[in-house]
Amino acid sequence: MEEFKARRARLLNALPADSVVLLPSASHKVRNRDAEYPFRQDSDFFYLTGFKEDNALLVLSNKQGKQACVLFCQAKNPEMELWTGKRLGIEAAPAQLGVDSALDITSLDEKLVDFIADSQHFYACWGKDEHWDKRFLAALGQVKNMARKGVAAPQHMDALEPVLHNMRLFKDTHELARMRKAAAISAKAHTLTMQACQPGKAEYELESVFIGHCLQQGARFQAYNPIVGAGENACILHYNDNDQPIAAGDLILIDAGCEWDHYASDITRTFPASGKFSAEQKALYQICLDAQHAAIAQVAPGKHFNQPHEAAVAVICKGLLQLGLLQGELADIIKNETYKAFYMHRTSHWLGMDVHDVGDYKQAGQWRELQPGMVLTIEPGIYVAPDNMAVDARWRGIGIRIEDDVLVTDAGHEVLTAAVVKSVADIETLMASHV
Numbered sequence: 001m002e003e004f005k006a007r008r009a010r011l012l013n014a015l016p017a018d019s020v021v022l023l024p025s026a027s028h029k030v031r032n033r034d035a036e037y038p039f040r041q042d043s044d045f046f047y048l049t050g051f052k053e054d055n056a057l058l059v060l061s062n063k064q065g066k067q068a069c070v071l072f073c074q075a076k077n078p079e080m081e082l083w084t085g086k087r088l089g090i091e092a093a094p095a096q097l098g099v100d101s102a103l104d105i106t107s108l109d110e111k112l113v114d115f116i117a118d119s120q121h122f123y124a125c126w127g128k129d130e131h132w133d134k135r136f137l138a139a140l141g142q143v144k145n146m147a148r149k150g151v152a153a154p155q156h157m158d159a160l161e162p163v164l165h166n167m168r169l170f171k172d173t174h175e176l177a178r179m180r181k182a183a184a185i186s187a188k189a190h191t192l193t194m195q196a197c198q199p200g201k202a203e204y205e206l207e208s209v210f211i212g213h214c215l216q217q218g219a220r221f222q223a224y225n226p227i228v229g230a231g232e233n234a235c236i237l238h239y240n241d242n243d244q245p246i247a248a249g250d251l252i253l254i255d256a257g258c259e260w261d262h263y264a265s266d267i268t269r270t271f272p273a274s275g276k277f278s279a280e281q282k283a284l285y286q287i288c289l290d291a292q293h294a295a296i297a298q299v300a301p302g303k304h305f306n307q308p309h310e311a312a313v314a315v316i317c318k319g320l321l322q323l324g325l326l327q328g329e330l331a332d333i334i335k336n337e338t339y340k341a342f343y344m345h346r347t348s349h350w351l352g353m354d355v356h357d358v359g360d361y362k363q364a365g366q367w368r369e370l371q372p373g374m375v376l377t378i379e380p381g382i383y384v385a386p387d388n389m390a391v392d393a394r395w396r397g398i399g400i401r402i403e404d405d406v407l408v409t410d411a412g413h414e415v416l417t418a419a420v421v422k423s424v425a426d427i428e429t430l431m432a433s434h435v
């Protein structure tokens, strides 16, 4: 509770005087007819409340120098709770969540007016959800109509995201504990999946090993849909079908990571179905791994966000040039981006509550400087399209990506997902111990 309370205070301290913040929870989403997707709380809302129910809204305000925090949530209702599960309720919310008071969500529209009245700055995630925009603007309209009573309406409609997401970019110890847990479960799941691999199995059988381990450990949700691509499917960046058979000569690319208490992990490993890399697979894999090591070495305070990517691109270009998949001068290849035929995505993204986490990548047009507490992925890849007639046939259809989660520390970096092997020798040794 203290963790969330402290974040709310920090946010309010960062806002100008006489601000009001309105932040709704996530709502249930229909998958088909009466069946819903599993509920996932809104990341911003969870970050500030730790509250896991839907149909709620957080109000923060610092009007007249006084910080206030009010939660609108669902009232207790035994009849409804019999169907949809236990609710915290209005009475228990203040003690449980550390908010000043709690109000019935059904009274939201009439009460919002009081919170907005006499505020100067109206903070919300404007433009994110039309339904909430309309409700907030309707309340604002009501406040404006009170002008003759001496009530002032906000002069500024402010985006909440820049200040809140800059906070989320720097992970505190509570957040890192959750991210380490997610990383540990996913690393073990990747290890078990590699050991379970055999030609003749289907991609979904490996997916089931991965998800099965996560579930057994209590990580009920994946941070994103797992990618399990065998052979040429590894060249499809967001492959999600996971329904093809695995052949003996295939490389298998698995990009999967569980979520632990609203925090993501994101790991990719690529390994040979038979347990032994072919000469071509090994040559490209080693380039990708060298690129990843070079990129990870660039993660340290004071480096900028693009330096790992630049390092990875340089290693990949040099390697593909040596193998003859690229031709010409190294400097030209990098400048003209001809490597993009093989490496078309970027090397990193922020990681946190969201797998592609919030936070600006550039500030004033410049790549952002890395600072302790930031977490980013390092995920170079090499993909030779099955129909790439510019290269020898033996290279075609090979797809490789290697991805780890890296925390920026005072001393440099810490790889949170180091527990799952990635060298050629270590993968071949692990896969020899088939389970």
Ligand SMILES: [Mn+2]
Pocket (backbone or CB within 6 Å): 266, 349, 377, 379, 403
């Ligand atoms: Mn990723």
